[in-house]
Amino acid sequence: MKISIIGYGKMGRKIENLALQRGHEIYFVADGSDWKSDDISGSDAAIEFSQPSSAVGNIHKCFDVKVPVVVGTTGWYDQLDDVVNQCQTKEGALLASTNFSLGVNIFFEINKKLASLMSGKSDYKVSIEEIHHTQKLDKPSGTAITIAEQIISNHNCYEKWNLSDSRNTSNSIRIDALREENIPGTHSVNYQNYIDEISISHKAKSREGVAEADVAALNDAIKKAEASGMSKSAAALVAAEKLL
Template identity: 50%
Template sequence: MKIALIGYGKMGKAIEAIAVAKGHEISHIIDADSQHLLEKDNLQSADVAIEFSTPETAFSNILKCFEAGVPVVSGTTGWLEHLPEVTAKCLEKHQAFLYASNFSIGVNIFFELNKKLAELMGPHADYNVQMEEIHHTQKKDAPSGTAITLAEQILAASQAKKSWVNEGTHDADKLGIVSKRIDPAPGTHVVNYTSTIDDITIIHTAHSRQGFASGAVTAAEWLKDKKGVFSMKDVLNL
């Protein structure tokens, strides 16, 4: 499989190593200095694109993949105000798109645990839920996309919480997310329910970028030759 890497930071390099080890070819490496490779005539020779760029460029990058007829897997966060437009454009042009805030198999199972726990805790107003996420200092957005996914799952099930805020809070109707940036942490997410009687805490801690990168390559393998809009729930059959 020929893979176009859009974004060649630490995550892009980790994806490259795993893809090559699995026998795939990196046909394009596209960063700020090689934007010409996103032109249709260049890009369309790829079988699939894996996009880990910046919040400022992700939307444009994805649309260029659609124009070239290349399925695209995106893990860039911080641009999701454009997600409805990307979804509509993908379906209109009969292309393939898969977005995930986190490609780690462990994190996606953690999402399912979080959703189930939120459903169970929803009726119990004596428990207050708060979150914490820890990443390395080079992470550009806060809270993380993974934390936002977790928060939205909690809000969907909670009878008390109406919105999330990126700070600790004592407001009963707000879900506080404390974001910490500490090197070299690749990613920790904590969901904590507290009451006067007891606490319930679930934690996911990543030890490296390998899980994220491996999941992104697995998603690209799965997406090749498909049409439509998908998520890691589809890839993992959750």
Template identity: 50%
Template sequence: MKIALLGYGRMGQTIEKIAISRGHDVVLKIDKDDVDYDITQADVAIDFSLPTAAFGNITNCINNNVPVVSGTTGWLENYNKAVTLCNDKKGAFIYASNFSLGVNIFFELNKTLAKMMSNLKQYNVTMEEIHHTKKLDAPSGTAITLAEGVIENNTNYNAWELNETKNNNAIPIVAKRIGDVPGTHVVNYASEVDTINIEHVAHNRQGFALGAVVAAEWLVGKTGVFSMNDVLGIK
């Protein structure tokens, strides 16, 4: 499989190593200032670029019939446009806020716990996410996905807010930027008598990169807009 890497930062470099180890060829490595390239060289593209570049990268791929997997966060105001374009062009597209296979299991665990806690109004939900100091967006896309999973499955909440909130129906998300932390996410249910936590701790970036490559392998030859639940067979 011939892969184009759109974004060649630390994630892109890790994806390259894993892709090569799985027998694939990286035929394009596009950094933030590269604009003149032929995306049709690739069988599939993996986008871990900047928020300002992601929608343009995804559009270019879909317009040129190249399946695209995107893990860039901070561009989702244009997500519906990407979905519409993909459907109109009969392309193939996967977006995930986190491609880690473990995190996607964690997303489903979070939804299940939210349903179980919905009638227990004495528990207050808070979230915390910790990432490296070079991460540009806050809260993380993963934290937002977790918050949305609670909101969809727990009638006590209808919004999330960064850091502290005075809205009892909003989930506060505390975002911390520390050193070289790959990613830690905690969902906390606290009452006066006890606390329930679920937590995912990434030990390195390889889990994110492996998931992106697995998603790209799965996407080639398909048509439509998909998620990591499709890749993992989670219903």
């Protein structure tokens, strides 16, 4: 498969290495925003891992030439509705997640189950902590926001989330977002009252896991759709559209 990589920082380079190891061809690499849609028009798919400020523009460029795009960048989800509308209007293909990691998605399921079990137990106060490397610009992480939204959906005591430096109320979930050197990503959920404390956590051991999850997500989606006899490009389009 011909893959274009959009964003050539540490993660982009790791994605490049993993894609080559898995037998893919790197069609184009975009380092920065000074590139055109035509640069990637011959790609089977693109992986976008840039910065929150440039992600949406990069996604639109993929839509313009109907190149399916997997997005690992977070911090732009306040524009998600508009991006999805543009995807449908331009007949594009978008596969976006706050975290493609298998371990994190198992953690998500545990988080939802725990929130459901704790629902109604208002004496237990919940909080979320996320720790990432200092190069991560968005706060809180997209994964932490997903965790908070899952708790809100499965727990009857909470309606919103706030960063720890914001005003917190009884119906809000406090998120502590910390930035430290060389931390790939750690997320924890904590429930406590005056008697005891219940915690769950996920700790990424390296950024390679994040890069591997992005490449695997694209690969798996295309394999599933190709089973119906589609071309790689058409298969990527259909597989991604099903995940909107």
